[in-house]
Amino acid sequence: MPLLTRGEEWLKSDECSSEASIHDVAVVLRDVLEGLNALHTNDICHGCVHLQSVLVEKVDGQFRGRLDFYPFINTQCNKAREMKFFGDLMVKMNFPNKDHTTTFSQLTEVFAINL
Secondary structure, X not given: OOOOEEHHHHHHOHHHXXXXXXXXXXXXXXXXXXXXXXXHHOXXXXXXXXXXXXXXXXXXXXXXXXXXXXXXXXXXXXXXXXXXXXXXXXXXXXXXXXXXXXXXHHHHHHHHHHO
């Protein structure tokens, strides 16, 4: 695996196709959420939380998530909106074969109806 791999490339890779990938995805998402929390604690918005801004690296045999800090320009950036995008990111990483436009809100509506 290269030093850093884009999240969408990692999800399609052989390294992410095993049964253990559920745990790996959870760790990557936890790392991204911790990064967002560190930014938000310091009143900083990332500005572009989505699958293309997640980088994955393998550290000591474990996959870890990082946020890409490419200079995104988003004047509509706020913490609540970023958390909504993080929810959408969780869907895309846990259900990579689902329609790419599916959002966290849509997925939770489906589960609520089926309960």
